[in-house]
Amino acid sequence: MPTFTLKMEIYPAIDLKDxxxxxxxxxxxxxxxxxxxxxxxxxxHWVEQGARRLHVVDLDGAFxxxxxxxxxxxxxxxxxxxxxxxxxGLRTEDQMQAVLDAGAARFVVGTRACADPGxxxxxxxxxxxxxxxxxDARDGRVRVSGWVEASELTxxxxxxxxxxxxxxxxxxxxxxxxxxxxxxxxxSVRAVAAALGGAGLIASGGVATAxxxxxxxxxxxxNLVGVIVGKALYEGRATMGELLAASRRAESx
Numbered sequence: 001m002p003t004f005t006l007k008m009e010i011y012p013a014i015d016l017k018d019x020x021x022x023x024x025x026x027x028x029x030x031x032x033x034x035x036x037x038x039x040x041x042x043x044x045h046w047v048e049q050g051a052r053r054l055h056v057v058d059l060d061g062a063f064x065x066x067x068x069x070x071x072x073x074x075x076x077x078x079x080x081x082x083x084x085x086x087x088x089g090l091r092t093e094d095q096m097q098a099v100l101d102a103g104a105a106r107f108v109v110g111t112r113a114c115a116d117p118g119x120x121x122x123x124x125x126x127x128x129x130x131x132x133x134x135x136d137a138r139d140g141r142v143r144v145s146g147w148v149e150a151s152e153l154t155x156x157x158x159x160x161x162x163x164x165x166x167x168x169x170x171x172x173x174x175x176x177x178x179x180x181x182x183x184x185x186x187x188s189v190r191a192v193a194a195a196l197g198g199a200g201l202i203a204s205g206g207v208a209t210a211x212x213x214x215x216x217x218x219x220x221x222x223n224l225v226g227v228i229v230g231k232a233l234y235e236g237r238a239t240m241g242e243l244l245a246a247s248r249r250a251e252s253x
Contacts, residue, residue, distance in 0.1 A: 008217065010243045011055040011085070011202065012046040013230035014039055014076070016069045018060065023231045025179040035234045043076045043084075046233075049240035054084045055228050056104075061089025065111070065145065070102050077103025087134055087171075093126070100130060108171060110134035111144040114151050114158060120165035129169070132202075133162040135192065138175040155188065159195040169200040171228065177206030179231050184212055186219060193221035204228035210238050210246035217247075 015022050017032060021042045025031035036042045043054060056076060060068035067089045077084050086099050087108030099107045106129065113120055113133045123131050136143045137155040144151055155172060162170055172192045174185040184206040193201045200223050203216055207229045216227060227247070232238045 008213075008224065008247045009053050009202075009226040010051065010213070010240065010247050011053045011226055011228040012049075012051050012233055012240065013055045013057065013204075013228050014042055014046075015057045015059050015230065016072060016088075019069070019072065022059070023179055023234055024059070031179075033234075039072055040075050040079045043080050046240065047080045047082055050244050051240055052082055053226070054080065054082055056084055056086045057108075058086070058088030062087070062110075063089075063145070065089055065091060067095050067099065070098055073099060073104060074102035085132060087132075093123070096123075096127065096131075100127075106130040106132050106169075108132045108134040110136055113162065114142050114144050114153055117153075117158065117161040117165070120162055120167060124166035124168075131167060132169045132171060133158075133167050134171045134173070135159060135162075136173045136175050137188070143175055155192050156195040159192045159199075163196045163199040167199060169202065169225070170196055171202045171204055173204040173228075174206060178204070180206060181208040181231060181235070181237060182206055183208055184216060186215060189216060189224070190219050190221060193219070193223055196223055198223060200225040202226035202228060208232050208237050210242040213243055213246040 020034050021036040021039050022032050022034050058069040073086050083105035085106045086104040090096050090109050091112050096107050135155045135158050142151045142153045142158050174188050177185050189203045
């Protein structure tokens with residue numbers, strides 16, 4: 001199985017809804033744009049464009065609390081030779097194992113991590129580096145259940161819980177910037193990175209151009225290991241080549 005490495009990586013995102021490739025605006029289910037009917041072809045496209053990692057979200061699973069697109073994810077994983085990380089609706093350990101069995105290199109839990117932060121140590125012990133915690137936040141509070149509910153936790157507190165539990169990688173998404181092409185929330189990224197200590201951070205939300213990748217790296221967070229990019233790629237604001245070149249420049253600084 002392909003593995004992940006700790007360096008600045010670009011993750012093109014494939015969000016699945018009703019079997020199609022879509023993007024949401026600020027995570028709102030009624031603010032959807034369809035970009036393709038064939039997720040496998042889309043995955044191959046990003047590989048052909050130079051992607052070395054792929055981020056896949058089962059949006060129907062995230063909203064329903066039950067994975068919906070595991071079979072599609074299996075087809076994607078079988079069709080490409082790069083690591084795939086998968087999130088959306090994973091609440092039980094059986095569901096987590098099922099997505100790994102489908103070919104994912106690792107999986108993302110968000111709502112489960114927020115509802116049971118004390119259980120993260122058990123998950124980390126069982127799944128090791130295959131476990132990723134997704135922290136989705138808006139207005140200083142973690143959002144759950146497909147971003148529709150606010151919790152009492154701040155992203156920094158959940159990040160600290162995850163790191164203390166032994167989680168090796170966290171994805172932080174600022175939902176207010178997601179799909180808006182206005183640039184990432186640099187201050188929040190810096191704060192979450194600091195709370196994580198030595199755990200790796202993948203930033204998500206707001207990236208509009210290759211320059212945003214350089215701005216993220218300029219924060220000087222040594223544990224910033226990746227950036228997820230969605231709408232900027234689908235809308236042609238940036239190409240994989242430009243984003244990869246920016247990440248290589250950032251690594252060399």
